Amino acid sequence: MDHHLLLIIHLLCAALWVGGHLLLVFAYLPQALKTKDQNIILNYEKKYEAIGMTALVLLVISGVLMAYKYNVSIEYWFHFDSPIEKVVSTKLLLLLLTVAFALSAQFRVLPKLKNDPNKLPEMTFHIVAVTLIGVLMLVFGTFIRFGGF
Incomplete structure (x- = not known):
């Protein structure tokens, strides 16, 4: 593919x-925290999950394919030898961290949040962490344009 x-x-x-x-962080989360209504988060998650997960899967696929186009194939992941390898490997580490947060939220936090608004602070931590990781991945991706870091 081109x-x-x-x-x-x-x-x-x-x-x-x-x-x-x-x-989610700037529009829905403050409202949920203010009203202590976990359903605001749960309803957003229900609506966003299909498009968000599809986007994430396509991000991974397109990212891996582009890494190969930059000659950073799987045997060079996590070597951090060249500037492009550093970007690719850093983004892969952040992806693994995102997956860890997603699994924690999906199997540990969300089931409890459905019945307990006191779990909102824990869910807030997961939401903010995944958002910051996403922003970092976006910023690190821009370094490809300059040959890496």
Whole structure:
């Protein structure tokens, strides 16, 4: 697949993933915390999950394919030898951290949050962490344009 098309897919999916989380943090989360109503978060999560997860899967696929186009194949992941490898490996580490937060939220926090608004602070930590990670991944991705870091 053409690199430019991969980049467009990657950027559109990043807009959906990061934008959806920023919307959650700045529009829905404050309201949920103020009213102590976990259903605000749960309802947003229900609406956003399909598009957000699709965007995340396409981000991973397009990111891996672009890494290969930059000659950073799997055997070079986490070597941190070249500037591009550093960007790719850092983004992969952040992706693994995102997955850890997502699994924790999905299997540990969300089931409890459905019946207990006192779990909102823990869910807030997960939401803010995943949002910050997403923003960091977006920023680190821009360094590809300059040859890495």
